[in-house]
Amino acid sequence: MFRELRKKSFQKFINTETIIHELNYLFWECTTRCNMSCLHCGSDCSKNSPFTDMPLTDFLAALDTIKARPDNFIVVITGGEPLLRNDLELCGKEIRKQGARWGVVSNGYLYDREKHISLLNSGLGALTLSLDGLEDNHNWLRNSVDSFSKVDSAITLAVSSPRINFDIVTCVNKRNMAELPAIYSYLIKKKVRAWRLFTITPKGRAENNRELILEDIQFKELLDFICQKRKEKSIDIKFSCEGYVGKYEFNVRDSLFFCRAGINIGSILVDGSISACPNIDRSFSQGNIYKDNFFEIWEEKYQLFRERSWTRTGKCKECPDYTFCHGNGLHNWEKNNENVLVCHNEKLKHVMYY
Amino acid sequence: MKPNWRKKILGGLSLTTALFIFQACYGTPQDMGLDILIEGQVKSGKTEQPIKGIKVSVEDKVQYQYTDESGKFSFYTESASSYKIKFEDIDSNVNGIFVEKDTVLKNIIKTIYLNIELEEK
Numbered sequence: 001m002f003r004e005l006r007k008k009s010f011q012k013f014i015n016t017e018t019i020i021h022e023l024n025y026l027f028w029e030c031t032t033r034c035n036m037s038c039l040h041c042g043s044d045c046s047k048n049s050p051f052t053d054m055p056l057t058d059f060l061a062a063l064d065t066i067k068a069r070p071d072n073f074i075v076v077i078t079g080g081e082p083l084l085r086n087d088l089e090l091c092g093k094e095i096r097k098q099g100a101r102w103g104v105v106s107n108g109y110l111y112d113r114e115k116h117i118s119l120l121n122s123g124l125g126a127l128t129l130s131l132d133g134l135e136d137n138h139n140w141l142r143n144s145v146d147s148f149s150k151v152d153s154a155i156t157l158a159v160s161s162p163r164i165n166f167d168i169v170t171c172v173n174k175r176n177m178a179e180l181p182a183i184y185s186y187l188i189k190k191k192v193r194a195w196r197l198f199t200i201t202p203k204g205r206a207e208n209n210r211e212l213i214l215e216d217i218q219f220k221e222l223l224d225f226i227c228q229k230r231k232e233k234s235i236d237i238k239f240s241c242e243g244y245v246g247k248y249e250f251n252v253r254d255s256l257f258f259c260r261a262g263i264n265i266g267s268i269l270v271d272g273s274i275s276a277c278p279n280i281d282r283s284f285s286q287g288n289i290y291k292d293n294f295f296e297i298w299e300e301k302y303q304l305f306r307e308r309s310w311t312r313t314g315k316c317k318e319c320p321d322y323t324f325c326h327g328n329g330l331h332n333w334e335k336n337n338e339n340v341l342v343c344h345n346e347k348l349k350h351v352m353y354y
Numbered sequence: 355m356k357p358n359w360r361k362k363i364l365g366g367l368s369l370t371t372a373l374f375i376f377q378a379c380y381g382t383p384q385d386m387g388l389d390i391l392i393e394g395q396v397k398s399g400k401t402e403q404p405i406k407g408i409k410v411s412v413e414d415k416v417q418y419q420y421t422d423e424s425g426k427f428s429f430y431t432e433s434a435s436s437y438k439i440k441f442e443d444i445d446s447n448v449n450g451i452f453v454e455k456d457t458v459l460k461n462i463i464k465t466i467y468l469n470i471e472l473e474e475k
Contacts (some may be wrong), residue, residue, distance in 0.1 A: 074382075143431075162432065163374065163432035165382070167383050216425055241378075260378065265381075277379060279380055
């Protein structure tokens with residue numbers, strides 16, 4: 001009964017957040033260039049991206065349209081690989097001058113001591129690094145022979161500076177599934193405080209690589225692993241907010257599932273497109289900073305993110321959990337899709353008695 | 355009921371920590387940390403000319419920066435009750451040779467601008 005109250009209160013909370021529609025989190029896809037060629041890359045970015053990096057001044061002009069920013073507003077610089085930009089420090093400093101905080105999502109390959117210091121000097125406050133296994137498995141997924149040693153050094157630097165709110169993300173796949181306990185021990189030894197685990201969505205380069213996609217029973221084992229380690233409290237481990245996980249909802253994260261894309265999360269993509277999370281289908285763009293006022297678009301559009309009844313189709317149509325799931329994470333939808341790409345709850349139902 | 359109050363009450367009832375702090379799937383954690391901006395200019399006490407290449411660092415921190423052509427520096431560092439800022443001439447006799455200097459700062463809120471003069475050896 002207590003859990004039911006929590007769930008119902010949370011649904012009301014989601015409704016209220018949707019009405020308020022406050023922009024707290026702005027992604028900036030500053031480049032689509034990348035120095036890796038990961039097997040699971042969803043955005044299919046590469047060294048030879050057709051897009052040039054967005055000039056800093058163009059992003060700042062869009063940022064400047066946001067007149068009332070809440071205290072917890074943050075710009076999250078992503079890519080591609082943001083560290084490929086030579087002016088990243090200047091970007092960070094100018095963002096701070098506009099009164100916003102900023103963070104970076106990186107593969108860590110270029111994150112050496114000099115870069116760590118220069119980013120701290122520029123007001124970096126949050127950092128996410130990708131670690132997809134111990135040496136062999138990380139290098140395999142990242143398609144690079146020395147990416148593990150590079151990210152290992154980057155992790156050492158990041159944990160040495162308490163100023164940075166830092167976490168590790170891991171894309172769990174068939175190869176690294178068995179070594180999760182070993183990764184857990186490694187991260188504790190490195191004094192990492194927060195670890196988020198993802199599964200890989202079957203799109204981009206991952207679409208035709210079954211080795212990357214967990215079987216249903218493995219997905220359940222992943223959640224069981226997270227539940228068990230959360231009880232130990234040695235590290236802030238959680239399942240990402242990529243999808244609704246039914247009966248596991250109370251035990252794998254700090255809060256219940258809520259896809260905030262387009263509700264609290266916006267993005268400015270490399271070509272100027274205005275959207276929500278960068279991994280969401282590009283056809284969902286709401287405008288473009290090169291012809292629209294960013295904040296006017298945020299205030300006046302985004303209806304398909306705020307009103308999600310259009311997702312009540314396909315396997316979501318008759319689903320009894322729809323009230324809590326709302327069509328799962330929006331990155332699981334493509335505009336002309338008749339069905340959700342991945343239903344995490346369905347994967348669990350295949351292997352559990354409900 | 356106003357939406358912001360409703361949000362706080364409902365968020366509290368659902369025992370969620372996502373009330374104000376959340377993280378996008380593929381994004382970083384929120385930055386709730388505190389830091390300050392330390393800026394300034396380093397000049398020669400004798401000639402009053404700006405000095406390039408002076409290493410400016412915060413004691414017990416990994417961070418440092420070198421002054422530019424105008425003798426200027428600017429960096430963020432983690433908030434603390436006090437800071438010992440060190441100014442060192444480490445480029446031998448390029449731009450002259452200057453005596454190292456320490457400055458202790460206390461009770462800084464958000465930002466400070468320092469005008470530093472170094473004595474020539």
